[in-house]
Amino acid sequence: MSHKVLMLPGDHIGPDIVAEADRLLHCLADDFGLRVELEYAHLGGCAVDAEGQPFPESTRALAQASDAMLLGAVGGPEWDAIERDKRPERGLLAIREALGLFANLRPAMLFPALAEASSLRADVVAGLDILIVRELTGGIYFGQPRGIRTRDDGLREGFNTLVYNTDEIERIGHAAFAAASRRQGQLCSVDKANVLESSELWREVMTDLSAQYPQVELSHLYVDNAAMQLVRSPKQFDVMVTGNLFGDILSDCAAMLTGSIGMLPSAALDANGRGLYEPVHGSAPDISGQDRANPLATLLSVAMMLRHSLAEGALADRVERAVEAVLAQGWRTADLAAVGDTPVGTRAMGDAVIAALRAQAD
Numbered sequence: 001m002s003h004k005v006l007m008l009p010g011d012h013i014g015p016d017i018v019a020e021a022d023r024l025l026h027c028l029a030d031d032f033g034l035r036v037e038l039e040y041a042h043l044g045g046c047a048v049d050a051e052g053q054p055f056p057e058s059t060r061a062l063a064q065a066s067d068a069m070l071l072g073a074v075g076g077p078e079w080d081a082i083e084r085d086k087r088p089e090r091g092l093l094a095i096r097e098a099l100g101l102f103a104n105l106r107p108a109m110l111f112p113a114l115a116e117a118s119s120l121r122a123d124v125v126a127g128l129d130i131l132i133v134r135e136l137t138g139g140i141y142f143g144q145p146r147g148i149r150t151r152d153d154g155l156r157e158g159f160n161t162l163v164y165n166t167d168e169i170e171r172i173g174h175a176a177f178a179a180a181s182r183r184q185g186q187l188c189s190v191d192k193a194n195v196l197e198s199s200e201l202w203r204e205v206m207t208d209l210s211a212q213y214p215q216v217e218l219s220h221l222y223v224d225n226a227a228m229q230l231v232r233s234p235k236q237f238d239v240m241v242t243g244n245l246f247g248d249i250l251s252d253c254a255a256m257l258t259g260s261i262g263m264l265p266s267a268a269l270d271a272n273g274r275g276l277y278e279p280v281h282g283s284a285p286d287i288s289g290q291d292r293a294n295p296l297a298t299l300l301s302v303a304m305m306l307r308h309s310l311a312e313g314a315l316a317d318r319v320e321r322a323v324e325a326v327l328a329q330g331w332r333t334a335d336l337a338a339v340g341d342t343p344v345g346t347r348a349m350g351d352a353v354i355a356a357l358r359a360q361a362d
């Protein structure tokens with residue numbers, strides 16, 4: 001059976017980087033036996049221009065019929081002034097909500113050839129390979145009641161609600177334990193159980209779930225300590241699981257250990273393994289149309305898609321090895337280039353990865 005993949009190029013550099021993913025998937029089909037059908041649809045600013053909505057009905061129908069989706073990036077200054085619910089970024093929130101994409105997987109992986117690009121010492125980060133699993137559709141960003149009100153004494157106050165129920169904790173827990181089972185078998189759950197009741201329940205549910213995953217070693221950290229450990233000694237972690245707010249902050253912090261925004265893939269998964277895969281970076285309007293975008297975060301997102309939604313783990317490994325090989329050979333786009341390097345463009349980097357992949361077939 002063929003895998004159905006929906007391609008959502010989006011705006012600005014989105015179409016350029018998704019074009020490289022398209023070429024990579026065709027190479028995997030032609031040379032490595034991947035059975036895949038690609039469809040294309042609009043999301044974001046291009047969807048507003050073409051169909052009047054950032055997440056049109058036509059895109060929703062194709063998304064629901066797909067096994068996985070690959071997004072470039074959405075947004076740009078030309079859509080900043082339009083009404084709020086038509087902004088490109090609303091399209092992204094809407095597709096996550098419509099498809100129940102509650103598990104955000106954010107790897108932070110440092111390829112040996114880029115160890116000098118990190119803000120931390122090379123010996124602290126070389127070989128870093130962490131996966132942060134963040135709950136994406138609950139917690140304090142969505143809890144009710146919320147608002148800004150005026151109290152009886154005239155003071156205004158802003159308030160939000162941090163609430164997690166056992167179903168929400170269990171489903172993100174299962175996603176994290178499953179991911180840890182496929183990796184080094186170490187899962188660190190991050191909370192603030194010494195202060196917050198929602199975290200107390202979180203810790204209790206994670207501990208109960210661990211009985212179902214004897215191959216995974218579960219540990220717990222308070223979020224303040226987790227942040228400290230991430231910058232002190234990040235290689236101690238394999239998989240971390242946490243709620244929406246803590247995950248938002250910790251995943252950006254871990255990502256920056258790798259030094260470049262052009263290298264970071266991500267996934268948002270539903271309960272059945274269908275996922276939306278995308279680079280962490282935005283649409284980079286400042287370099288759009290110049291063949292300067294780094295396509296590697298998008299190609300690494302394809303690797304995540306192969307592993308997590310298409311059950312093609314061996315091909316995912318091949319793509320990651322090809323990216324590692326081109327970096328070791330010295331290929332650099334402008335965002336990665338050091339003084340003295342001659343940077344290559346988006347297309348040439350895509351060519352290099354495909355050549356490295358084909359070299360594995362020989």
Ligand code: NAD
Pocket residue numbers: 072073074075076077089092261262278279280281282283284285286287292293294295297335
């Ligand atoms: P950005 O990530 O687009 O760009 C930040 C900086 O990083 C820019 O200098 C850009 O040139 C550079 N950069 C980003 N990706 C790169 C790549 N692949 N190769 C080389 N350099 C790269 O963030 P921004 O400028 O704050 O936002 C631009 C637009 O993207 C905004 O409209 C924003 O809302 C949108 N955005 C979308 C997403 C998404 O689609 N998931 C995420 C973040 C921002």
